[in-house]
Amino acid sequence: MSSNYGNKVKISIFGQSHSDAIGVVIDGLPAGEEIDIEKAQRFLDRRAPGKNAYSTPRKERDQVRVVSGLFQGRTCGAPICAMIENTNTKSKDYDQLKDLPRPGHADFTAEMKYHGFQDHRGGGHFSGRLTAPLCFAGAVCLQILERRGITIGAHILSIHEGKDENFNPVDITKDQLIQITQKAFPTIDDGMAEKMQDIIQKAREQGNSVGGVIESVALGLPVGIGEPMFDGLESKLSSILFAIPAVKGVEFGEGFGVAGLLGSENNDSFYYIEETGEIKTKTNHHGGSLGGISTGMPLVIRTAFKPTPSISKEQSTISLKEGKDAFLKVVGRHDPCIVPRAVPCVEAAMAIALLDLYEENK
Numbered sequence: 350m351s352s353n354y355g356n357k358v359k360i361s362i363f364g365q366s367h368s369d370a371i372g373v374v375i376d377g378l379p380a381g382e383e384i385d386i387e388k389a390q391r392f393l394d395r396r397a398p399g400k401n402a403y404s405t406p407r408k409e410r411d412q413v414r415v416v417s418g419l420f421q422g423r424t425c426g427a428p429i430c431a432m433i434e435n436t437n438t439k440s441k442d443y444d445q446l447k448d449l450p451r452p453g454h455a456d457f458t459a460e461m462k463y464h465g466f467q468d469h470r471g472g473g474h475f476s477g478r479l480t481a482p483l484c485f486a487g488a489v490c491l492q493i494l495e496r497r498g499i500t501i502g503a504h505i506l507s508i509h510e511g512k513d514e515n516f517n518p519v520d521i522t523k524d525q526l527i528q529i530t531q532k533a534f535p536t537i538d539d540g541m542a543e544k545m546q547d548i549i550q551k552a553r554e555q556g557n558s559v560g561g562v563i564e565s566v567a568l569g570l571p572v573g574i575g576e577p578m579f580d581g582l583e584s585k586l587s588s589i590l591f592a593i594p595a596v597k598g599v600e601f602g603e604g605f606g607v608a609g610l611l612g613s614e615n616n617d618s619f620y621y622i623e624e625t626g627e628i629k630t631k632t633n634h635h636g637g638s639l640g641g642i643s644t645g646m647p648l649v650i651r652t653a654f655k656p657t658p659s660i661s662k663e664q665s666t667i668s669l670k671e672g673k674d675a676f677l678k679v680v681g682r683h684d685p686c687i688v689p690r691a692v693p694c695v696e697a698a699m700a701i702a703l704l705d706l707y708e709e710n711k
């Protein structure tokens with residue numbers, strides 16, 4: 350199980366949902382960067398469970414403890430190691446899943462690959478809980494990126510059939526992005542936030558779950574970050590975004606929509622801003638990346654999340670012990686929708702990938 354990412358700024362995530370602790374080692378950060386741990390903790394709190402009716406009732410404080418890598422409040426060149434204790438585990442809830450794998454979850458593939466030795470409690474290393482250390486690493490990278498003029502923010506674009514407005518891909522401001530990250534349920538249209546919460550609540554009452562899409566933007570990326578092919582912006586960003594459990598699709602700019610456009614519609618015409626000499630595009634179907642390299646336009650990404658696999662509705666599965674078909678009703682504490690808690694995870698993943706690329710391209 351290798352949970353490592355990055356070429357220059359490298360992260361390694363460790364732990365399981367019900368082990369003593371989970372955490373992350375971050376290596377390759379530039380030395381001398383001031384890191385505000387309280388600010389990083391506030392970022393982490395946006396992901397923490399048990400805060401409202403639309404998330405899992407598992408209450409975890411997700412208090413981060415940095416054990417190395419900082420000296421007098423700044424990065425010291427040594428790897429940062431940060432740990433988060435698991436304090437609220439109810440492992441009994443997961444006993445039946447060793448025999449009856451949850452449809453849509455990793456129980457079946459983990460059992461086959463690790464021959465029953467995997468830690469199945471709470472989803473083990475496959476749990477969404479492992480996004481807490483991802484968020485801490487992202488919070489550290491965000492603080493460094495901010496000093497380089499790069500801002501990242503995201504909103505919930507859709508939950509099941511409820512749809513928010515899209516970001517304007519050519520005209521989004523830093524203030525708008527900062528404002529949206531401060532909302533407890535980040536949508537552009539606040540009325541839609543209420544509708545989406547009703548949709549989640551209804552799914553929960555019916556023992557079901559819903560998925561949705563997060564739209565995220567990075568502003569202030571200079572032209573020229575990224576490489577062609579395997580280390581391109583799109584390749585690097587999609588590989589870390591797909592590491593977030595339950596992600597099933599990542600789109601850049603117009604995404605799958607490009608397939609239905611003519612070249613004359615999809616091509617983004619260049620122009621000069623007279624006063625500054627900057628080069629921009631009139632539209633932003635390319636989403637900020639051409640040839641895997643940043644164009645200086647807003648980097649626009651949409652990430653699709655599937656409905657939470659663990660639902661209390663009865664489902665067909667198999668009994669591995671008995672070797673026959675069986676039924677399963679999942680018990681325990683689960684998110685009826687992953688999307689609201691995944692918003693900071695998407696921002697964090699983007700920050701890690703962009704700082705890694707930025708440092709490599711320096």
Ligand SMILES: Cc1cc2nc3c(=O)[nH]c(=O)nc-3n(C[C@H](O)[C@H](O)[C@H](O)COP(=O)(O)O)c2cc1C
Nearest residue numbers: 454455475476477594595596658659683684687690
């Ligand atoms: C923040 C977050 C919370 C999650 N919470 C749950 C949960 O409560 N129950 C569940 O079955 N899956 C949850 N998941 C999703 C599973 O971890 C994921 O579907 C599973 O590991 C299989 O991976 P895959 O969907 O990427 O194939 C969560 C994911 C994230 C990102």
